Amino acid sequence: DIVMTQTPLSSPVTLGQPASISCRSSQSLVNSDGNTYLSWLQQRPGQPPRLLIYKISNRLSGVPDRFSGSGAGTDFTLKISRVEAEDVGVYYCTQASQLPYTFGQGTKLEIK
Amino acid sequence: QVQLQASGPGLVKPSGTLSLTCAVSGGFISTNNWWSWVRQPPGKGLEWIGEIHHSGKTNYNPSLKSRVSISVDKSKNQFSLNLSSVTAADTAVYFCARERTYWGQGTLVTVSS
Numbered sequence: 001d002i003v004m005t006q007t008p009l010s011s012p013v014t015l016g017q018p019a020s021i022s023c024r025s026s027q028s029l030v031n032s033d034g035n036t037y038l039s040w041l042q043q044r045p046g047q048p049p050r051l052l053i054y055k056i057s058n059r060l061s062g063v064p065d066r067f068s069g070s071g072a073g074t075d076f077t078l079k080i081s082r083v084e085a086e087d088v089g090v091y092y093c094t095q096a097s098q099l100p101y102t103f104g105q106g107t108k109l110e111i112k
Numbered sequence: 113q114v115q116l117q118a119s120g121p122g123l124v125k126p127s128g129t130l131s132l133t134c135a136v137s138g139g140f141i142s143t144n145n146w147w148s149w150v151r152q153p154p155g156k157g158l159e160w161i162g163e164i165h166h167s168g169k170t171n172y173n174p175s176l177k178s179r180v181s182i183s184v185d186k187s188k189n190q191f192s193l194n195l196s197s198v199t200a201a202d203t204a205v206y207f208c209a210r211e212r213t214y215w216g217q218g219t220l221v222t223v224s225s
Contacts, residue, residue, distance in 0.1 A: 102160065104157075
């Protein structure tokens with residue numbers, strides 16, 4: 001199985017300041033079709049996960065543009081340019097390039 | 113907008129079978145998508161259980177493969193999860209999803225006598 005490792009596991013951030021979450025995979029996520037199926041999910045307290053970013057850097061419709069994704073191969077990053085109160089929650093990276101699909105441990109974003 | 117709603121017993125006895133159904137609305141299950149089950153133990157992270165295509169093709173997590181079965185009912189626009197020989201370790205919120213784009217609210221299943 002591909003192991004997804006996120007850092008940090010907890011990120012206290014001041015409102016209006018940027019935040020960054022790293023995700024590293026134990027193997028390259030480049031699929032045989034040439035795509036990299038790395039996504040980022042947000043899970044607010046008491047809610048199901050919500051897809052923010054797919055295929056490394058594509059924002060789902062309706063996701064604020066303060067969220068951006070980057071990376072390649074085994075190293076990926078989610079950035080929030082200016083954190084807002086509604087961004088509090090747990091963020092997961094997940095890969096669908098190889099079965100079984102796997103998730104990172106989650107990074108808890110909280111306001112200082 | 114596709115919506116998913118998981119339902120089923122909230123309490124299952126140890127060694128029994130957990131059975132959940134996910135009703136899909138706002139779209140047809142017979143589209144070229146994969147329909148998934150993901151679970152989350154209380155206070156913990158996400159675990160992919162498996163997925164099914166409307167053609168009936170399935171993929172399962174090897175860690176659960178011997179106990180899992182996912183099926184689809186196109187006439188009812190829903191898909192289902194069966195997990196056999198459950199233990200307390202299977203206590204979790206179970207989510208159904210269309211790939212990773214649309215997620216249901218999740219349903220808590222507790223394994224206890």
